[in-house]
Amino acid sequence: MHTAAPVPGSAGTPSPDWPARTATLLEEVRARSPLVQCITNTVVQNVTANVLLALGASAAMVDVTTEAGPFARVADALLVNTGTPHPEPRAASVEAATAAVEARTPWVLDPVAVGSLPVRTALAHDLLALRPTVLRGNASEVLALLGAADGGRGVDSTAATDEARTAALRASDGRLVGAVAVSGPVDLLVAPGTGVVRVANGTPLLTRITGGGCALGAVIAAFAAVTPDDPGAAAVAGTVVHTVAAELAARDAGGPGTFQPLLLDRLASLTPDDVVRVARVTTESAPSPGTEPAATTAGVRP
Amino acid sequence: MHTAAPVPGSAGTPSPDWPARTATLLEEVRARSPLVQCITNTVVQNVTANVLLALGASAAMVDVTTEAGPFARVADALLVNTGTPHPEPRAASVEAATAAVEARTPWVLDPVAVGSLPVRTALAHDLLALRPTVLRGNASEVLALLGAADGGRGVDSTAATDEARTAALRASDGRLVGAVAVSGPVDLLVAPGTGVVRVANGTPLLTRITGGGCALGAVIAAFAAVTPDDPGAAAVAGTVVHTVAAELAARDAGGPGTFQPLLLDRLASLTPDDVVRVARVTTESAPSPGTEPAATTAGVRP
Amino acid sequence: MHTAAPVPGSAGTPSPDWPARTATLLEEVRARSPLVQCITNTVVQNVTANVLLALGASAAMVDVTTEAGPFARVADALLVNTGTPHPEPRAASVEAATAAVEARTPWVLDPVAVGSLPVRTALAHDLLALRPTVLRGNASEVLALLGAADGGRGVDSTAATDEARTAALRASDGRLVGAVAVSGPVDLLVAPGTGVVRVANGTPLLTRITGGGCALGAVIAAFAAVTPDDPGAAAVAGTVVHTVAAELAARDAGGPGTFQPLLLDRLASLTPDDVVRVARVTTESAPSPGTEPAATTAGVRP
Numbered sequence: 001m002h003t004a005a006p007v008p009g010s011a012g013t014p015s016p017d018w019p020a021r022t023a024t025l026l027e028e029v030r031a032r033s034p035l036v037q038c039i040t041n042t043v044v045q046n047v048t049a050n051v052l053l054a055l056g057a058s059a060a061m062v063d064v065t066t067e068a069g070p071f072a073r074v075a076d077a078l079l080v081n082t083g084t085p086h087p088e089p090r091a092a093s094v095e096a097a098t099a100a101v102e103a104r105t106p107w108v109l110d111p112v113a114v115g116s117l118p119v120r121t122a123l124a125h126d127l128l129a130l131r132p133t134v135l136r137g138n139a140s141e142v143l144a145l146l147g148a149a150d151g152g153r154g155v156d157s158t159a160a161t162d163e164a165r166t167a168a169l170r171a172s173d174g175r176l177v178g179a180v181a182v183s184g185p186v187d188l189l190v191a192p193g194t195g196v197v198r199v200a201n202g203t204p205l206l207t208r209i210t211g212g213g214c215a216l217g218a219v220i221a222a223f224a225a226v227t228p229d230d231p232g233a234a235a236v237a238g239t240v241v242h243t244v245a246a247e248l249a250a251r252d253a254g255g256p257g258t259f260q261p262l263l264l265d266r267l268a269s270l271t272p273d274d275v276v277r278v279a280r281v282t283t284e285s286a287p288s289p290g291t292e293p294a295a296t297t298a299g300v301r302p
Numbered sequence: 303m304h305t306a307a308p309v310p311g312s313a314g315t316p317s318p319d320w321p322a323r324t325a326t327l328l329e330e331v332r333a334r335s336p337l338v339q340c341i342t343n344t345v346v347q348n349v350t351a352n353v354l355l356a357l358g359a360s361a362a363m364v365d366v367t368t369e370a371g372p373f374a375r376v377a378d379a380l381l382v383n384t385g386t387p388h389p390e391p392r393a394a395s396v397e398a399a400t401a402a403v404e405a406r407t408p409w410v411l412d413p414v415a416v417g418s419l420p421v422r423t424a425l426a427h428d429l430l431a432l433r434p435t436v437l438r439g440n441a442s443e444v445l446a447l448l449g450a451a452d453g454g455r456g457v458d459s460t461a462a463t464d465e466a467r468t469a470a471l472r473a474s475d476g477r478l479v480g481a482v483a484v485s486g487p488v489d490l491l492v493a494p495g496t497g498v499v500r501v502a503n504g505t506p507l508l509t510r511i512t513g514g515g516c517a518l519g520a521v522i523a524a525f526a527a528v529t530p531d532d533p534g535a536a537a538v539a540g541t542v543v544h545t546v547a548a549e550l551a552a553r554d555a556g557g558p559g560t561f562q563p564l565l566l567d568r569l570a571s572l573t574p575d576d577v578v579r580v581a582r583v584t585t586e587s588a589p590s591p592g593t594e595p596a597a598t599t600a601g602v603r604p
Numbered sequence: 605m606h607t608a609a610p611v612p613g614s615a616g617t618p619s620p621d622w623p624a625r626t627a628t629l630l631e632e633v634r635a636r637s638p639l640v641q642c643i644t645n646t647v648v649q650n651v652t653a654n655v656l657l658a659l660g661a662s663a664a665m666v667d668v669t670t671e672a673g674p675f676a677r678v679a680d681a682l683l684v685n686t687g688t689p690h691p692e693p694r695a696a697s698v699e700a701a702t703a704a705v706e707a708r709t710p711w712v713l714d715p716v717a718v719g720s721l722p723v724r725t726a727l728a729h730d731l732l733a734l735r736p737t738v739l740r741g742n743a744s745e746v747l748a749l750l751g752a753a754d755g756g757r758g759v760d761s762t763a764a765t766d767e768a769r770t771a772a773l774r775a776s777d778g779r780l781v782g783a784v785a786v787s788g789p790v791d792l793l794v795a796p797g798t799g800v801v802r803v804a805n806g807t808p809l810l811t812r813i814t815g816g817g818c819a820l821g822a823v824i825a826a827f828a829a830v831t832p833d834d835p836g837a838a839a840v841a842g843t844v845v846h847t848v849a850a851e852l853a854a855r856d857a858g859g860p861g862t863f864q865p866l867l868l869d870r871l872a873s874l875t876p877d878d879v880v881r882v883a884r885v886t887t888e889s890a891p892s893p894g895t896e897p898a899a900t901t902a903g904v905r906p
Contacts, residue, residue, distance in 0.1 A: 043347040043363050045647040049814035054860050059814065060717065061647050064689055067721045085366055086390050088690050113362065117369045208570065210351035210361065256356045257566025264861025268812065345649040345665050387668055388692050415664065419671045510872065512653035512663065558658045559868025 018197065019279035022237040023272030025223055030056035034076035034225030038218060039063040039093050041083025041112060044211035047260070048079075051215040054267035055241070057222040068092035069099040076225035078107035079218050080127060082120040090123055097130045106133040106224035106234070109177075110217035115144035128176065133224055133231045135171070136181040136217045139164040146171045146180075161188050165196060178231030181220060183213050187239045191232025199236065200280040201243035203250035205259045216242045236281070244278045245270050320499065321581035324539040325574030327525055332358035336378035336527030340520060341365040341395050343385025343414060346513035349562070350381075353517040356569040357543070359524040370394035371401040378527035380409035381520050382429060384422040392425055399432045408435040408526035408536070411479075412519035417446035430478065435526050435533045437473070438483040438519045441466040448473045448482070463490050467498060480533030483522060485515050489541045493534025501538065502582040503545035505552035507561045518544045538583070546580045547572050622801065623883035626841040627876030629827055634660035638680035638829030642822060643667040643697050645687025645716060648815035651864070652683075655819040658871040659845070661826040672696035673703040680829035682711035683822050684731060686724040694727055701734045710737040710828035710838070713781075714821035719748035732780065737828050737835045739775070740785040740821045743768040750775045750784070765792050769800060782835030785824060787817050791843045798836025804884040805847035807854035809863045820846045840885070848882045849874050 035058040040048050045061055052059040062071040065088065072078050078100045080093045100107040109132035111124035124145055128135070135142065139161045146167040161184045168180035168190035179191035187199040206212035220238030227233045245266040246259075253259035337360040342350050347363055354361040364373040367390065374380050380402045382395045402409040411434035413426035426447055430437070437444065441463045448469040463486045470482035470492035481493035489501040508514035522540030529535045547568040548561075555561035639662040644652050649665055656663040666675040669692065676682050682704045684697045704711040713736035715728035728749055732739070739746065743765045750771040765788045772784035772794035783795035791803040810816035824842030831837045849870040850863075857863035 041363070042344045042646045043351055046348060046650060046814060049647055050860065050864075053812050053814060061645070061688060062717075062721065064723050067689075067723050071721065084363060085369075113364075117364065117373065119366050119369050208355050210348060210355060253567075254564075255567030255570040256352065257563030257568075257570075259563075260352075260566075261563060261861030261863075261865060262858075264864075265857075265859030266861075268859040268861070343665070344646045345653055348650060386665060387671075415666075419666065419675065421668050421671050510657050512650060512657060555869075556866075557869030557872040558654065559865030559870075559872070561865075562654075562868075563865060 018236055018240065018281040018283070019276045021233065022240040022279065023275040025226060025233065025237040026241055026270065026275060027272060028226040029222050032076075032226055033058055034222050035060060036077045036079060036218060036221045036225065037062050037068075037071050037075035037096065038079045038081070039068060039089050039096055040079060040081035040110075040214060040218070043083060044081075044214040047211040048215050048218045050264055051267060052218050052222060054264040055219060055222055056268070057225075059218070062096075063089045063092045065091045065095055069095040072096040072099040072105055072107070073103040075105055077221040078105055079110065079221040080107060080132075081110040081112055081214055081217060082114065082124050082127075083110075083112035083214065085120045085123050090119070093123065094126055097127050097132070101130050104228070106221070106228040106231070108132060108134045108136055108217050108221040108224065110136050110214060111141050111145050112137070112214065114141050131176060131178075133178040133228070134181060134220050134235050135177040135179070136183065136213075136220055136235070138183050138213065142180060142182050143167055146176070161186065164188065165190065169196070179235040181216070181235040181239060183216060183239075187243065189232060189235040189239060191235060193230065194232025194236065196284040197232070197236050198282045199239045199243055200282070201240065201247045201278065203246050203259075205250050205253060205256055206243075206246050208256035209260055212246070240275060240279050240281060241267070241270065244275055247278060248274065320538050320542065320583040320585070321578045323535065324542040324581065325577040327528060327535065327539040328543055328572065328577060329574060330528040331524050334378075334528055335360055336524050337362060338379045338381060338520060338523045338527065339364050339370075339373055339377040339398065340381045340383070341370060341391055341398055342381060342383035342412075342516060342520070345385060346383075346516040349513040350517050350520045352566055353569060354520050354524060356566040357521060357524055358570070359527075361520070364398075365391045365394045367393045367397055370398040374398040374401040374407055374409070375405040377407055379523040380407055381412065381523040382409060382434075383412040383414055383516055383519060384416065384426050384429075385412075385414035385516065387422045387425050392421070395425065396428055399429050399434070403432050406530070408523070408530040408533070410434060410436045410438055410519050410523040410526065412438050412516060413443050413447050414439070414516065416443050433478060433480075435480040435530070436483060436522050436537050437479045437481070438485065438515075438522055438537070440485050440515065444482060444484050445469055448478070463488065466490065467492065471498070481537040483518075483537040483541060485518060485541075489545065491534060491537040491541060493537060495532065496534025496538065498586040499534070499538050500584045501541045501545055502584070503542065503549045503580065505548050505561075507552050507555060507558055508545075508548050510558035511562055514548070542577060542581050542583060543569070543572065546577055549580060550576065622840055622844065622885040622887070623880045625837065626844040626883065627879040629830060629837065629841040630845055630874065630879060631876060632830040633826050636680075636830055637662055638826050639664060640681045640683060640822060640825045640829065641666050641672075641675050641679040641700065642683045642685070643672060643693050643700055644683060644685035644714075644818060644822070647687060648685075648818040651815040652819050652822045654868055655871060656822050656826060658868040659823060659826055660872070661829075663822070666700075667693045667696045669695045669699055672700040676700040676703040676709055676711075677707040679709055681825040682709055683714065683825040684711060684736075685714040685716055685818055685821060686718065686728050686731075687714075687716035687818065689724045689727050694723070697727065698730055701731050701736070705734050708832070710825070710832040710835070712736060712738045712740055712821050712825040712828065714740050714818060715745050715749050716741070716818065718745050735780060735782075737782040737832070738785060738824050738839050739781040739783070740787065740817075740824055740839070742787050742817065746784060746786050747771055750780070765790065768792065769794065773800070783839040785820070785839040785843060787820060787843075791847065793836060793839040793843060795836025795839060797834065798840065800888040801836070801840050802886045803840065803843045803847055804886070805844065805851045805882065807850050807863075809854050809857060809860055810847075810850050812860035813864055816850070844879060844883050844885060845871070845874065848879055851882060852878065
């Protein structure tokens, strides 16, 4: 029923070696320790800060009005997550995103549970209008947010990653957003210049803890800080680092409880070699509307 | 000084085999993965979500007005916890509970620290008037809330579980609530049709972490989702699962810190056989006012 | 450029044996289990409560107006942390601190990220005017807050612990505060009667998790509850216990993730002998303006 949109910017561009590039960017994040401002839901504030600190970045939860905007001008990146949209952080989100755009601070929008819930949905649309550097969500959230902007299908459809692919391609082509990260069993990253990239790492345990996806938004923001002009690279590298660390942590975990501290340990200890060895990244090489994408694989299964 | 009220519904009803029934309900929770809306205090939001996810349920912290009510109509269960009663979640609590009642969504009230603190006490009484499916608290909280409704003794008395028993029997008999779960070293579950059930599992470590009791409220809500017409069964089964998992986790813990991830692991890995083998449940078999209750024991000490 | 201020109260006072005194105070905390009211940022509420519970104290996050003030009158100690200064807890902070002063409840001010951020900076100055029992922060925060009160240098200077030392000496001498705890690789505790004490325990992992410092504020508050008339002793003992537990936990940690549960385990299991054996505490013995302080060492390196 839906047709695949053309992949912007992919014609003639050789597929970058994403695992190697991710490894390089990881070292940059650690060397520069970007300060990531987080306006995120109260459920995951703690794990979000801890993920950033484990990664080697810095975190600041500056989420009140009159502070949020000025801080977004000096922060290295901003994360806005709509999970618990209380009045104060709601106003702070818009203030911060507006300031981020003016100051060219890269920022990530994570529209948690957007769709039928009215407060966060209105907020997410207001934020989308400010053109986030990266939009991150699961397929349902991405479709709900971009589908409406696109005049397309709503959240009540069974959202699949491939449907979100189409919406993401249109949104990033039309520059609604710099890049789109669709999280799922296989993560889908879409951006002009990057094309469509799939990351097949991770673990089902990421769905058995709260904040697995929310923390990914923060990781992508940290990577956006070191590659602000290439949102697609930030989306891919952040996703690879987060899901590779999670996959390695899961090997030693006894369940969702012990998985969480082990994930933080892995984020802190992850080596460039780990990334290159474990990452499973594919890039659509010759996309055209309506055809099955061909794929090249970078990275070797462990 | 106080006399034991008659146990409603227990005359002539054979004691169910609670460990076996709990094991069955646990499998139902995992099979149906009920969506539990949580309006809970900010201290324990994270652990509450993680406990639900580990159990196999889903969690959604929808706690802003205009979202909370509509969501309570479609959620499988609702938890309202008064621990940090800020204005927005306070209003959202009443909105959600009202909608839950209308939509027949089972809901659990956890009146944290109710008694002398005025904001949460007023809120808890407003919520109690909506007749929660299950009321969960420690003996002091249950007495403070039901004692006033009952014209009885206040929170300044030394609250013991057996005093709370009397108040719980009256409240559930008079249908102020569907069931009462009084948490303590031995948990006391009271409901019409269930009578008075005691669960002797658990570990002192549950009192050395924050959220041990708050998370139990969420677990009971998840069980209420699969047995909405039997609040007593939800209270018993939720309590058994939570305290058995805690007891097993404590065996491997080095203290309150490592206990927490191990508790989540155990909630995720708990088997029906674990429940039947470890649960220590007693039921008052022939209660009458003023007499010592006889007890039958189901489940064998490990 | 700056000169060292005289150390108030240290002349002629023999250096107490801080490790031994800390060990005694730790046993008092456990015996009395003081109730510590916490008005703290939402990022660290959970870990703050868990640190207090692991230590053997009790925690209550009472942070709404009309509850916060009355509770501060009956609590054994109060912690006010400005990390997420939303309107409700902001008002509750002032209400609680005012009541704490009136009721002589010892209280700790932790002015997180004070300096250029306007909301928390104004709040922290309002709170400082109420003369906290202990002021805890890193050097930048202490300088930003006391520097302005002192007419001295601002937060934009490169804040070092020794600069904070001067500001702390003046503030505690002039009774702006009862004691100042400056956190860093070596913690600096300053109070009349105590002089300048340095604690060299800890681990870099404390900077790789969120809440490492915030939790220390809560620990100091718990100690202030058992030694309300000696703020310096509370600051030293709280710092020693927290950093010794952290140092021991770090030995077994695989990274910042596993460090956190192990820190809680260590806080719970820490023995007086652990404290005496591991603590590295030095006291300025003969301070005079502009000279290098001589130091005596109490405690032996492990």
